[in-house]
Amino acid sequence: MHELEVKVPAAQPGSYRVAIGTGLLPGLWPQIKAAFGHRRPFVVTDANVVSAGHLDTLLGGRPAPQFVIDPPGEGSKNITTAVAIVEAMEKAYLGRDTLVVALGGGTVGDMAGFAAAIFKRGVPVVQIPTTTLAQADSAIGGKTGVDSSVSKNAFGAFWHPAAVYIDVAAVQTLDERQYRSGLVESVKHAMIADADYFEFIEQQMDALLARRTDVLETLARFNCTIKGRVIEADPDERNQRRMLNYGHTIGHAVESASNYRLLHGEAIAIGIIAAGRIEVEMGLSEPGRLERVTALLERLDAPTKLSADMDDKQLIDLLRHDKKAVDQWPRFVLLDRLGHVHCPDGQYAIDVGRSIVEKVLGAMANDR
Known part of the structure; x- marks a missing residue:
C-alpha cells in the first residue's frame, strides 16, 4: 500500500x-x-x-x-x-x-x-x-x-x-x-x-x-x-487550483447541454479539444500537440467532436452561467506547452475573447 x-x-x-x-x-x-x-x-x-x-x-x-x-x-x-x-x-x-x-x-x-x-x-x-x-x-x-x-x-x-x-x-x-x-x-x-x-x-x-x-x-x-x-498551494481555488479546470469550462457546458447523456469524462474530452483549438487560435500550441492529444483521447473511445444535436449557441449561453463567470463570462485555463499551464502575470486562468470561443465552437459544430 x-x-x-x-x-x-x-x-x-x-x-x-x-x-x-x-x-x-x-x-x-x-x-x-x-x-x-x-x-x-x-x-x-x-x-x-x-x-x-x-x-x-x-x-x-x-x-x-x-x-x-x-x-x-x-x-x-x-x-x-x-x-x-x-x-x-x-x-x-x-x-x-x-x-x-x-x-x-x-x-x-x-x-x-x-x-x-x-x-x-x-x-x-x-x-x-x-x-x-x-x-x-x-x-x-x-x-x-x-x-x-x-x-x-x-x-x-x-x-x-x-x-x-x-x-x-x-x-x-x-x-x-x-x-x-x-x-x-x-x-x-x-x-x-x-x-x-x-x-x-x-x-x-x-x-x-x-x-x-x-x-x-x-x-x-x-x-x-x-x-x-x-x-496544498491553493486549497480554495484562489488562483493556481484553477489549472485543474483545464477542459472543464466548455466541458461542463457540453455535459449540461447533453442533459447528462454524455458522461463527465466524455464531456471533458470535448472540452480538452476545444481548449486545444483555442490555444491554436491564440498561438499557444506547438505543432502536432492537438493531434497527439486527439489520438490519445480517441484510443479511450472518448468523443472529440460535438454531437449532431449540440447547439454551439446554447453552449455559449451555458458558459455565461458558469459558476466561475465574472460579468457573465468565464476565464479559461490554457497550455503553452504539454505539461505546463500558460500563466501570464502569475494568473492560471486568463481572458479569452468571446469571438474566439464562438469561432472554435462554430468550427467544431461544422466538423461533425
Missing part, C-alpha cells in the same frame, strides 16, 4: 492521508472504525455500487445506517437528493459525532461531501472512490456540490475529506464506457502538469485498457501527487 499526505493550510486546517493499493476494501471498515472510533459512520453510496457488491465488501455483514442514491448518476445530483441524505441522517438520530463515508464514484463523493459540509454545520467525510473518475480526481481536493436546474455544481462547498482510500481493484466492476471515460481526468492531469506522465499514459495504454492493477496504482500515485501539490 502506498500513502500520500495532502496538507490543507486554509480554513479547514490540517492534512489528510490518501492510501492507494489493491484489495484494500475488504479490510477497510475496521481501519475506519479504529481511526474514527468515537464517531458514528453513515454510508452514502448508490445502486450501482450496491449491485457491484462493494457495499457488502466494505461492511462485511456489519450493520451501518446508509443512504443509497437511486437512480445513480448525475441525474440524481441535485438539492432534493442532498436534503434526503441529510434527513436520513437525522432519522437515524445522528449528530455532530457523525462520520460520513462516501463509497462510489464522482456523484456519490460530491453529494456525500456536500451533505457532510452542511449537516449540523459540518461533520467529517471519508472518501472511498470506486471509479476511474473519482480515483483520479473528485475524491481528492474537497470540492463538493450538487447541480441546479440551470448549471452544474451551482450549490457547493469546499469540504476536504478526513481520509481517502483508493482500492484500484474496485474499478474492475465498471462497464467499459465508464472505465474509459474516467481515464480522461488522468490525461488532463498529465497535460497540465507532467509531460512525462502524458507519455507514460501513451505507452501504457494497452495495460490500462486491460485494467492491470500495477499500472492503475502508478496512475493513482501520479494523479494524487499532482492534485495534492496543487491543493
